[in-house]
């Protein structure tokens with residue numbers, strides 16, 4: 001689509017050069033599905049372009065560059081995993097952006113009995129509001145935009161947080177977007193359950209795993225350190 005936009009206005013040789021350079025830059029995509037999809041995208045609506053030889057050239061250049069299937073690849077490059085037991089009493093991190101705080105507070109009040117069985121930790125303002133609404137102990141980090149998301153991320157990496165309920169705002173950019181992304185990323189790295197809205201948070205809390213010890217898979221950092229020595 002990108003390649004063919006305004007293609008009608010371009011002279012044939014210019015088209016060739018432009019498409020070839022774009023095609024080359026896409027070719028480095030490491031996943032075979034990306035390359036084959038691109039081949040398809042580039043060839044969609046290719047009719048207006050001439051000569052026909054150009055199309056053949058592009059299609060051959062964009063044909064899948066790797067044949068390795070996803071199943072043959074390592075699950076995550078260079079990472080081995082180990083099992084860790086999560087205790088029945090979970091350490092739950094709670095976070096909400098300003099426009100979502102009312103949803104988190106209402107949800108937490110509705111789920112108060114279940115939340116009371118676990119340890120609660122939150123970013124600064126969210127924590128203060130939760131404590132007031134629930135009358136339960138909530139450990140508060142500093143406020144999110146001042147580094148609270150990063151503090152929670154560090155706790156996840158240290159395996160001191162077992163679950164994240166983060167009602168992030170899908171409509172507003174945040175000044176600390178990189179911190180938010182980092183928090184969500186590290187939660188994925190350490191394979192902890194994450195809920196991003198009321199519905200997913202209800203699903204998490206209604207899981208039988210909430211109130212029992214269970215195993216989950218985490219990166220095997222100890223073995224990595226041993227092998228590195």
Ligand SMILES: O=C(CO)COP(=O)(O)O
Pocket residue numbers: 095096097098122123124125126127142143144145148149180
């Ligand atoms: O900004 C936040 C998360 O990204 C939330 O921070 P507060 O709980 O301090 O408002």
